[in-house]
Amino acid sequence: MTSSILFVCLGNICRSPLVEAVARRRFADAGLSIEVDSCGTGGWHVGQGADERSIRVAEEAGYRLRDHRVRQLAVDDFRRFDALLAMDDDNLAVLRASSPPQYRDRAILFLDAAGLDEYAPPIVPDPYYEDLDAFRHVLKLAEQGVDGLIERLRRGVPLVAPSRAATR
Structure with a gap:
């Protein structure tokens, strides 16, 4: 059973904090007790x-994001979290390269974990150099993805390989 999820993007200022904010509220609304956090693979904004x-589109949709503080991925995150969900392939590659071998399978793409097969490639695009509509698109993907996670968790579908998820 998944009890903790870390959402990961590059700088932890756009995508992963939005997904974390959505997950925090929607998991609570669904009655799921799951620890959520987010981080970046890079440390520029720590x-x-x-x-x-991101704050603006979150607030427009009723999510709290103003208190978020950027943090960088730490080695302990691989042990602490049952699933480390990357926003794109580059972040997934960093996660897998940084992971101790016994935890490598805990790192997967967020939209893959959510079961959103209609997105090819299954990535959440980085909106940083885009306009506000790109941030709204990320929020939409966050909501769809978190709803997919909730559905999978309710059905008892593991988000990561069960053999690895049990390893602590």
């Missing part, structure tokens, strides 16, 4: 808040 555009 200690800062989320991108103002």
